[in-house]
Amino acid sequence: MEELQSRAQVLIEALPFIRMFHDAVVVVKYGGAAMVDEDMKRAVLHDLTLLHFVGLRPVLVHGGGPEVSALMRRLGKEPEFRGGLRVTDAETMEIAEMVLGGRLNKDLVDGLQMAGARAVGLSGKDDRTILARKMEEHEGQAVDLGFVGEIVTINPALIRLLVDNGFIPVLSSVGVGQDGTSYNINADHLAGKLAARLEARKFIMLTDVPGLLADPKDPDTLVRRTTTGEVREMIARGAISGGMIPKLEGCLMAAEGGVERTHILDGRLPHAILMEIFTNSGIGTLITRGSAAK
Numbered sequence: 001m002e003e004l005q006s007r008a009q010v011l012i013e014a015l016p017f018i019r020m021f022h023d024a025v026v027v028v029k030y031g032g033a034a035m036v037d038e039d040m041k042r043a044v045l046h047d048l049t050l051l052h053f054v055g056l057r058p059v060l061v062h063g064g065g066p067e068v069s070a071l072m073r074r075l076g077k078e079p080e081f082r083g084g085l086r087v088t089d090a091e092t093m094e095i096a097e098m099v100l101g102g103r104l105n106k107d108l109v110d111g112l113q114m115a116g117a118r119a120v121g122l123s124g125k126d127d128r129t130i131l132a133r134k135m136e137e138h139e140g141q142a143v144d145l146g147f148v149g150e151i152v153t154i155n156p157a158l159i160r161l162l163v164d165n166g167f168i169p170v171l172s173s174v175g176v177g178q179d180g181t182s183y184n185i186n187a188d189h190l191a192g193k194l195a196a197r198l199e200a201r202k203f204i205m206l207t208d209v210p211g212l213l214a215d216p217k218d219p220d221t222l223v224r225r226t227t228t229g230e231v232r233e234m235i236a237r238g239a240i241s242g243g244m245i246p247k248l249e250g251c252l253m254a255a256e257g258g259v260e261r262t263h264i265l266d267g268r269l270p271h272a273i274l275m276e277i278f279t280n281s282g283i284g285t286l287i288t289r290g291s292a293a294k
Helices: 001-018 038-053 065-074 091-112 157-164 187-197 227-237 244-256 272-277
Strands: 025-030 057-062 119-123 131-134 149-155 166-172 172-175 182-184 202-207 225-227 261-266 285-288
Touching: 025 038, 025 187, 025 244, 038 057, 038 091, 038 166, 038 272, 057 157, 057 187, 065 091, 091 166, 091 172, 091 244, 119 244, 131 182, 149 187, 157 166, 166 172, 187 225, 187 244, 187 272, 202 244, 202 272, 227 244, 227 285, 244 261, 244 285, 261 272
Parallel strands: 025 057, 025 202, 057 166, 119 166, 131 172, 202 261, 225 285
Antiparallel strands: 131 149, 172 182, 261 285
8 A cells, every 4th residue: 555655646746747847848869879778768768658648748859870880880881980970971871861760760669659659750851851951061170071961940840740639759860951962960959959949848868978977987976957158168168078069069059949948868767757857856967048157
């Protein structure tokens, strides 16, 4: 009896948050190492399904860099990166599109449907949701990375149509040019910009670290709460580097585009999404709009 009462109490404690975020769009970006483990992936997809059934409106954006690299190696092609971005020739783009828009996307859709949700897999080419162009500059330097693209516009009409009709959209990070050319898009940036275009109440970045760390080598230095201004200041002085930069840039794009609350969570932690949304303390790092402390 005590165990049953304890479970009921958990639901009661979640009630204010369920009421607060009822009918709210929540954009979740998922990818990298946190998406490789099948048990972790199943927990994330169950979290999204639960959000859907208690009245929130989740949208899932995914990358898949490790999976793309693994298939490239199986096909005898060694991945190449410059400045953290994948060099994407025509063959690599074909592989990326096959993985991101094909097997990986449909695997996530299938997982959501097995959990009981209605899900639809998309790439940015569907209804030209992500209009892109070739990236010619990165971090102030001219670059030629092949079919790596930057976002020109995001058309959220198809995603809104799906959400409004009870589906969970699952969007892969492939964009399309005006001439029909496919482009490999940074999934972190895509997710942040999409959250702003959808006027999401929350943006959640699932990654493979506890959150933003003051010292990247020390997990005990987790920054629980910060502002967009403080994040920009940390990037400018070199306190943040590597793969965390595009994740934080995605959060900045969401927050500065009007999303109230953006979060970086450890996607390896079972049910991290539920702990963030439905508890007072939350987990990970919360980023809100604001200037840096003086």
